Amino acid sequence: MTGTVTSSGGAGSGGGTPPVPHGHGSSDGGLQRVLGVPALFSAAYGNVGSSIYYALGLVAGFALGLTPVAFIVSGIIFVLTALTYAEGTTSYPEAGGASSFARHAFNELASFMTAWAQLLNFVITMAISAFFVPHYLGVFWEPLKSSPADVLVAIVVIAILATLNIIGIEETAALTVALALADFGTQLLLAALGMLLLFDAGTLVGNVDLWVAPTFQDFMLGITLSMIAYTGIETISNMSEETRDPIRAVPRAIGWVVAAVLSLYLVLPLIALSALPVQQAEDGTYYTLLGLPEEEGGYAGDPFIGIVKAFDLPPGWLEQAALGYVGVLAAVILFIACNAGVIGVSRLTYSMAQYRQLPQVLRNLHPKYLTPWVSIIIFCAVGCVMLLPPLVYWFTEDKLGWSNPLGITGSRENEVLGSLYAFGAMLSFTIAHISVFWMRWRGDERPWTAPGGSTIRGRSIAWFAVIGAIGTGGAWFVQVATHPLERLIGFGWMAIGPIVYLLYRRTQGLTLTETSRAPVVVPPPSVDIAYHAIMVPVLGTSLDHSAMVLACKVAAERGAQIVAAGVLEVPRSLPLNAELGDAEAQLNEQLDYARAIGQEFGVEVVTRVLRTRSAEQAVLEEALRRETQLIVLGVSPRRHLGLSLVGRTNERIMRRSPVRVVIVRERDDYILPGRPTP
Numbered sequence: 001m002t003g004t005v006t007s008s009g010g011a012g013s014g015g016g017t018p019p020v021p022h023g024h025g026s027s028d029g030g031l032q033r034v035l036g037v038p039a040l041f042s043a044a045y046g047n048v049g050s051s052i053y054y055a056l057g058l059v060a061g062f063a064l065g066l067t068p069v070a071f072i073v074s075g076i077i078f079v080l081t082a083l084t085y086a087e088g089t090t091s092y093p094e095a096g097g098a099s100s101f102a103r104h105a106f107n108e109l110a111s112f113m114t115a116w117a118q119l120l121n122f123v124i125t126m127a128i129s130a131f132f133v134p135h136y137l138g139v140f141w142e143p144l145k146s147s148p149a150d151v152l153v154a155i156v157v158i159a160i161l162a163t164l165n166i167i168g169i170e171e172t173a174a175l176t177v178a179l180a181l182a183d184f185g186t187q188l189l190l191a192a193l194g195m196l197l198l199f200d201a202g203t204l205v206g207n208v209d210l211w212v213a214p215t216f217q218d219f220m221l222g223i224t225l226s227m228i229a230y231t232g233i234e235t236i237s238n239m240s241e242e243t244r245d246p247i248r249a250v251p252r253a254i255g256w257v258v259a260a261v262l263s264l265y266l267v268l269p270l271i272a273l274s275a276l277p278v279q280q281a282e283d284g285t286y287y288t289l290l291g292l293p294e295e296e297g298g299y300a301g302d303p304f305i306g307i308v309k310a311f312d313l314p315p316g317w318l319e320q321a322a323l324g325y326v327g328v329l330a331a332v333i334l335f336i337a338c339n340a341g342v343i344g345v346s347r348l349t350y351s352m353a354q355y356r357q358l359p360q361v362l363r364n365l366h367p368k369y370l371t372p373w374v375s376i377i378i379f380c381a382v383g384c385v386m387l388l389p390p391l392v393y394w395f396t397e398d399k400l401g402w403s404n405p406l407g408i409t410g411s412r413e414n415e416v417l418g419s420l421y422a423f424g425a426m427l428s429f430t431i432a433h434i435s436v437f438w439m440r441w442r443g444d445e446r447p448w449t450a451p452g453g454s455t456i457r458g459r460s461i462a463w464f465a466v467i468g469a470i471g472t473g474g475a476w477f478v479q480v481a482t483h484p485l486e487r488l489i490g491f492g493w494m495a496i497g498p499i500v501y502l503l504y505r506r507t508q509g510l511t512l513t514e515t516s517r518a519p520v521v522v523p524p525p526s527v528d529i530a531y532h533a534i535m536v537p538v539l540g541t542s543l544d545h546s547a548m549v550l551a552c553k554v555a556a557e558r559g560a561q562i563v564a565a566g567v568l569e570v571p572r573s574l575p576l577n578a579e580l581g582d583a584e585a586q587l588n589e590q591l592d593y594a595r596a597i598g599q600e601f602g603v604e605v606v607t608r609v610l611r612t613r614s615a616e617q618a619v620l621e622e623a624l625r626r627e628t629q630l631i632v633l634g635v636s637p638r639r640h641l642g643l644s645l646v647g648r649t650n651e652r653i654m655r656r657s658p659v660r661v662v663i664v665r666e667r668d669d670y671i672l673p674g675r676p677t678p
Helices: 037-091 100-106 108-137 149-168 173-197 201-206 216-230 234-242 247-276 302-311 317-355 373-386 388-399 410-441 463-482 484-507 545-558 583-599 614-627 648-656
Strands: 003-008 278-280 286-288 453-458 459-463 533-539 561-569 603-614 628-635 659-668
Touching: 003 373, 037 100, 037 108, 037 173, 037 201, 037 216, 037 247, 037 286, 037 302, 037 317, 037 410, 037 463, 100 108, 100 286, 100 410, 108 149, 108 317, 108 410, 149 317, 149 373, 149 388, 173 247, 173 302, 173 317, 201 247, 216 247, 216 278, 216 410, 216 463, 234 247, 234 317, 234 648, 247 302, 278 614, 278 628, 302 317, 317 373, 373 463, 373 659, 388 410, 410 459, 410 463, 410 484, 410 659, 453 463, 459 463, 533 545, 533 583, 533 614, 545 561, 545 583, 545 659, 561 583, 561 614, 583 603, 603 614, 614 648, 628 648, 648 659
Parallel strands: 533 561, 533 628, 561 603, 628 659
Antiparallel strands: 003 659, 278 286, 453 459
């Protein structure tokens, strides 16, 4: 024997292997489609649901008593946009969302312009989510609600998330689902209690003096800004390539998100305006504490704290507990939303570089962590720059007394970031609508058809896309027409992108419209087997030779085949089909060694590459798919494994495996003939 052996009998040990569930595994060279409707819903709701934490106060500052109406109008447009994304994503279940739709509908230039607008969305997502984190944490320390503390904390939040994404640390799927459910449950509880204790129809009617409070222009601005509460639907498109059955799962998940978001986003503004009604100031202007900056006694930076305070809980531990809970939960959800922006940036820039829209350097991976560290650093830095104006204002005007021409205070920063968010989101949504309309008009095949269409003279017309484009395009036009500073920044951003695109495409000898992918290393598919097998996982691009030798001896005795399953854990900041360079080469080299060991024992070794987010999940699903009898894992005595004697991944495989698992402890003095020196 080559080493010490221990075994673990799984649920299926000694009694055969459970049948393989339909849809498990993958036949596309290892791309693991593992997500279902709950995972898609929780991820999307975590992003869409986070927006209300800052959108509510921002919209109320303009729409005043018509804030609920503004959310209703934008909610209708959101439903139409969701239908567009559902049909487009099921037709092309790949990362990219609107930019992918534009590529298939038109050409690479249209795809780039859409992707560049999406990049602005992700950058602003980072900035605005991080900016509101300290505002909610201000329930514990008041200075966090104003400059410079709020800006400095927001920059630290982005820096922390950039670091975590570079080294590849991420939240678990279970944690994401749990927090999304906690968020949804909290909002649902506030809505239920608010309807019972705070709702007042008379107050809501008295809040409105039509076209005086608010004016027509402010109401239209409120509609435009309220649309930022519904952005985040792009998340489902970006995760569709990891979904088990995108044709069924994507529309269903989008339907869940639409139902949950609309029900809460229609009720919460009614409660908030009942509790914090519109008032008239001494100078004749109208306001609501919901949209008033914190320095003026309002809750624009933390509107949910204002709602909790309106319940008028008895002073003491109960009130502090309620405020603390909502403050921490909102801060955590916004922290995760900021992280989603970082991940979105890294995935999108990697995809753009893969399609030769951006320079290759943005696609280069960190030699150790295999993450697109250059793009993460660059665009996180841009997000931090977006946060600087209030800090500059505080230093120049408040401290030095100098005139600041921009005059962007902390309260004004809310509006600037929200307006820029609307600029990029409405532009990309409009292109998505036009793309799906055009693909249906010219007769492209689609596995799932969204309702809201008709056929005229043999042409299929997606009316939801037509009306949606008018809604999002109109909102974008209002935004551009009424916000000169944001218009300057937005158009400046959209002008820089095409210049970079033009210069880079020329260096590559490509036209502006042709689609050309950079070379990608794709491991060849292995031969599927129809009988029981022994699996030897190759984790971390390192083959444990003692485990392989033991598996070969057992296979030789029983006439079984060995599956050497090489696992490539792809960081969440990259798409699953990302090229991992040296890691792929090293893994293929280790699989060659596995075949060589098999030849020593006269055993056939089938190799398989699994690209996944979770090593243990990929191993177990592959074991089920191949009806594996035995999983052989190796552990080196020289490794410092902390509290786990076998390593965390091996321990989780042992705990969850439905088949027998054998652990082999490699001997220090064992060297296989022909084995390369480490």
